[in-house]
Amino acid sequence: xxxxxxxxxxxxxxxxxxxxxxxVKLTGDGxxxxxxxxxxxxxxxxxxxxxxxxxxxxxxxxRIEMIRASTAASPxxxxxxxxxxxxxxxxxLRHACAEVRQxxxxxxxxxxxxxxxxxDIHDGTISGPGNVRTSYxxxxxxxxxxxxxxxxxxxxxxxxxxxxxxxxxxxxxxxxVFARPRFIHDxxxxxxxxxxxxxxxxxxxKLIALDETAIRAVPGLVAIVRDGGFSGVxxxxxxxxxxxxxxxxxxxxxxxxxxxxxxADLAGFLKSQPVETTVxxxxxxxxxxxKAARTLRRQYIRPYIAxxxxxxxxxxxxxxxxxxxxxxHSQGVYLLRADLAIVLKLPAENIVVEHMESAGxxxxxxxxxxxxxxxxxxxxxxxRPVRVQWSRHDEMSHAPFGAAMAIExxxxxxxxxxxxxxxxxxxxxxxxARPGRAAxxxxxxxxxxxxxYPRMISTNPPAANGGGGDRNSVPxxxxxxxxxxxxxxxxxxxxxxxxxxxxxxxxxxxxxxLLDEIAALRGEDPIAFRLRHLRDxxxxxVIRAAARRAQWKPQKQSGIGHGVGFARYKNTGAYCAAxxxxxxxxxxxxxxxxxxxDVGEAINPDGVINQIEGGAIQATSWVLxxxxxxxxxxxxxTSWTDYPILTFSEVPAVDVEIVQRPxxxxxxxxxxxxxxxxxxxxxxCYDCLGVRVxxxxxxxxxxxxxxxQAS
Amino acid sequence: MPxxxxxxxxxxxxxxxxxxxxxxxxxxxxxxxxxxHFGCGAGECGACHVMVDGRAMASCDMPMWSVADKDVxxxxxxxxxxxxxxxxxxxxxxxxxxCGYCVSGILIxxxxxxxxxxxxxxxxxxxxxxxxxxxxxxxxxxxxAVLRAASEMATS
Numbered sequence: 001x002x003x004x005x006x007x008x009x010x011x012x013x014x015x016x017x018x019x020x021x022x023x024v025k026l027t028g029d030g031x032x033x034x035x036x037x038x039x040x041x042x043x044x045x046x047x048x049x050x051x052x053x054x055x056x057x058x059x060x061x062x063r064i065e066m067i068r069a070s071t072a073a074s075p076x077x078x079x080x081x082x083x084x085x086x087x088x089x090x091x092x093l094r095h096a097c098a099e100v101r102q103x104x105x106x107x108x109x110x111x112x113x114x115x116x117x118x119x120d121i122h123d124g125t126i127s128g129p130g131n132v133r134t135s136y137x138x139x140x141x142x143x144x145x146x147x148x149x150x151x152x153x154x155x156x157x158x159x160x161x162x163x164x165x166x167x168x169x170x171x172x173x174x175x176x177v178f179a180r181p182r183f184i185h186d187x188x189x190x191x192x193x194x195x196x197x198x199x200x201x202x203x204x205x206k207l208i209a210l211d212e213t214a215i216r217a218v219p220g221l222v223a224i225v226r227d228g229g230f231s232g233v234x235x236x237x238x239x240x241x242x243x244x245x246x247x248x249x250x251x252x253x254x255x256x257x258x259x260x261x262x263x264a265d266l267a268g269f270l271k272s273q274p275v276e277t278t279v280x281x282x283x284x285x286x287x288x289x290x291k292a293a294r295t296l297r298r299q300y301i302r303p304y305i306a307x308x309x310x311x312x313x314x315x316x317x318x319x320x321x322x323x324x325x326x327x328x329h330s331q332g333v334y335l336l337r338a339d340l341a342i343v344l345k346l347p348a349e350n351i352v353v354e355h356m357e358s359a360g361x362x363x364x365x366x367x368x369x370x371x372x373x374x375x376x377x378x379x380x381x382x383x384r385p386v387r388v389q390w391s392r393h394d395e396m397s398h399a400p401f402g403a404a405m406a407i408e409x410x411x412x413x414x415x416x417x418x419x420x421x422x423x424x425x426x427x428x429x430x431x432x433a434r435p436g437r438a439a440x441x442x443x444x445x446x447x448x449x450x451x452x453y454p455r456m457i458s459t460n461p462p463a464a465n466g467g468g469g470d471r472n473s474v475p476x477x478x479x480x481x482x483x484x485x486x487x488x489x490x491x492x493x494x495x496x497x498x499x500x501x502x503x504x505x506x507x508x509x510x511x512x513x514l515l516d517e518i519a520a521l522r523g524e525d526p527i528a529f530r531l532r533h534l535r536d537x538x539x540x541x542v543i544r545a546a547a548r549r550a551q552w553k554p555q556k557q558s559g560i561g562h563g564v565g566f567a568r569y570k571n572t573g574a575y576c577a578a579x580x581x582x583x584x585x586x587x588x589x590x591x592x593x594x595x596x597x598d599v600g601e602a603i604n605p606d607g608v609i610n611q612i613e614g615g616a617i618q619a620t621s622w623v624l625x626x627x628x629x630x631x632x633x634x635x636x637x638t639s640w641t642d643y644p645i646l647t648f649s650e651v652p653a654v655d656v657e658i659v660q661r662p663x664x665x666x667x668x669x670x671x672x673x674x675x676x677x678x679x680x681x682x683x684x685c686y687d688c689l690g691v692r693v694x695x696x697x698x699x700x701x702x703x704x705x706x707x708x709q710a711s
Numbered sequence: 712m713p714x715x716x717x718x719x720x721x722x723x724x725x726x727x728x729x730x731x732x733x734x735x736x737x738x739x740x741x742x743x744x745x746x747x748h749f750g751c752g753a754g755e756c757g758a759c760h761v762m763v764d765g766r767a768m769a770s771c772d773m774p775m776w777s778v779a780d781k782d783v784x785x786x787x788x789x790x791x792x793x794x795x796x797x798x799x800x801x802x803x804x805x806x807x808x809x810c811g812y813c814v815s816g817i818l819i820x821x822x823x824x825x826x827x828x829x830x831x832x833x834x835x836x837x838x839x840x841x842x843x844x845x846x847x848x849x850x851x852x853x854x855x856a857v858l859r860a861a862s863e864m865a866t867s
């Protein structure tokens with residue numbers, strides 16, 4: 001007996017926001033307004049979503065107008081993160097547009113007296129036999145989209161898609177090339193004032209006294225704001241606001257602050273803190289009892305990493321009575337609104353949060369913090385809008401960082417050096433303290449005001465959402481037994497939250513490094529070793545594709561090394577394999593990265609390649625150069641000199657192949673490359689120099705230290 | 712405050728400004744030209760680059776007194792959608808960005824390079840862009856775009 005087919009369901013974002021008109025509107029000027037809840041953060045998402053809509057509706061992509069997310073009208077799609085926008089917003093839009101198309105075809109059929117199955121749509125014009133025709137816009141009055149989406153709308157077959165699945169030019173790029181204002185920084189509101197916030201250099205210090213004498217003489221000063229330990233200025237120009245802040249700083253007295261960990265012993269710090277311990281996964285099989293001949297025990301360290309976006313965080317806010325309008329580059333307008341409502345003690349309906357673009361966003365940076373700063377300063381602006389922009393120094397010291405990690409793996413090996421047991425333990429702060437998710441706000445100024453909230457200690461998303469510190473810690477490889485344990489710190493002297501991949505980069509670095517080491521022990525080719533331990537064909541294919549493309553394994557040459565790394569992001573997302581070619585003696589340069597990626601259906605293939613290239617280069621920067629520096633009292637890496645990132649001359653050649661899977665639901669590409677590239681560079685370092693650096697970043701000092709340890 | 716005179720995108724400009732105020736502040740705050748971006752305020756990231764007498768320079772720490780009588784070109788002066796600079800066309804053709812915040816500074820550095828070296832090697836392009844930071848990892852596409860523009864300018 002056959003089970004009945006499962007009832008069709010709506011994509012998750014559409015189920016949460018079923019009203020069709022909240023996603024799609026035909027506008028009178030022959031255009032289509034598409035309103036996703038996800039936002040452009042430099043990843044090209046608005047273009048991919050426009051492609052999906054253009055395809056399902058059969059309109060030229062030039063007719064699509066992408067509406068920026070706002071709590072005033074947009075569907076609530078939570079946060080733009082986790083490489084989920086194509087998956088969530090894309091599926092919702094595809095489904096919604098398919099239903100809109102059906103509704104219009106039904107209306108056209110009625111008006112034209114032609115069976116709907118005989119009608120065709122071309123660029124919004126609906127035509128049928130006998131040269132009858134109408135259009136979306138002619139029918140717009142007859143077709144209400146104020147209906148909830150129904151499950152079961154049929155999207156186009158893959159072969160019928162002419163826009164999605166093909167590379168198109170990004171819709172936002174011309175504005176950026178011709179310097180037409182698009183970034184929040186470049187869009188002044190009428191009557192705009194400028195604000196700056198006073199923040200301590202000493203970590204955790206509180207403002208205890210403020211002498212305002214010096215500042216009163218600053219020309220252009222409009223207001224000094226003080227709310228407990230929160231203080232800032234409002235002025236009639238940015239220059240005046242800067243001058244006022246300087247004067248304010250002179251009059252500030254701070255408490256002693258809270259000590260920071262010992263930067264030179266991150267593992268010692270991470271392993272000595274109170275923790276919440278979770279067993280993430282265990283696997284036992286009959287073979288588990290097989291006696292281990294030896295156990296390899298290795299520790300891997302990832303430092304704190306800064307978002308270090310090129311633009312400092314910026315926001316604008318304007319009060320009107322007890323209502324406030326906020327312009328922000330937050331990743332989640334509804335989530336930010338929820339936190340603002342808690343701090344302001346206002347109903348959420350009194351707050352409108354509207355998204356505007358900023359520079360690349362790689363996770364939970366200071367975008368939300370600066371929004372509350374602007375809201376608090378704008379209270380003193382008499383109804384005028386206030387724009388607040390953080391300094392580079394604040395951006396590099398007060399914004400949350402990606403969390404440091406200590407990862408210990410014990411691998412039990414039998415007499416043939418085959419893996420018979422695997423224990424992976426992670427010590428790390430949580431990787432998420434995002435706004436809008438808890439009863440307490442996650443915003444910086446909320447910890448400074450008169451009745452302050454405690455600093456939110458980062459937690460980890462549940463395993464179903466890919467986990468946090470434990471992300472990618474469960475091997476995709478067929479090992480006989482494993483135990484994966486996550487120790488989340490309950491103290492947080494250095495503020496951490498979500499940065500690209502969360503714990504994924506650290507865990508993939510650790511797993512792939514140790515696998516490489518075991519393959520080398522066995523004298524087995526590291527790619528053959530990986531393929532032998534994988535059953536997932538998509539996984540194997542990206543590894544094979546990268547190997548083919550890099551002509552694995554090139555002849556060994558002195559001073560050159562090659563290494564491989566692989567992961568499926570979150571174990572549910574994009575598959576990515578990377579091969580690194582490096583050169584060096586006691587310092588290394590990454591010459592070339594060859595990657596293969598499988599994202600299922602690639603909506604905008606060039607966009608996917610762009611994201612993978614970008615992720616690979618950013619990961620190279622993390623691996624070779626980046627760590628947040630601090631002494632026992634303050635963050636010291638507060639400028640580009642103290643927090644260097646990869647420069648043009650240091651960037652490797654990057655070559656990307658997409659393994660085409662148009663029949664498989666698409667997933668995001670933004671975070672797929674970081675883990676594999678990190679591991680590939682580390683493994684290439686071993687191939688080149690014969691030492692394993694297990695403590696990131698891989699700098700000259702670390703290589704020399706590893707050489708000394710090995711000798 | 713003294714009147715400071717200079718050339719801005721080919722036109723005579725005169726600004727009544729505090730001589731210590733930065734050129735970036737004057738461009739963005741006084742003149743409403745938001746192409747040059749603030750990134751660090753210390754001349755370390757290149758987001759605010761403008762051309763001064765043909766050389767790409769940071770405007771975020773450039774006092775107005777030093778701009779007097781100079782020839783300043785901002786990204787707004789390079790080209791428009793109707794009459795794009797070859798570099799602007801090439802950046803679009805190569806889809807050479809992700810967020811695009813660093814792009815106006817990149818355009819200026821590249822334009823200054825092509826002025827003094829119309830047919831640079833790839834290594835020369837990279838060196839010329841080393842004072843511009845890009846965090847999204849679009850470097851290689853940008854380098855390809857500059858080389859494309861150079862060869863287009865050579866044949867036209």
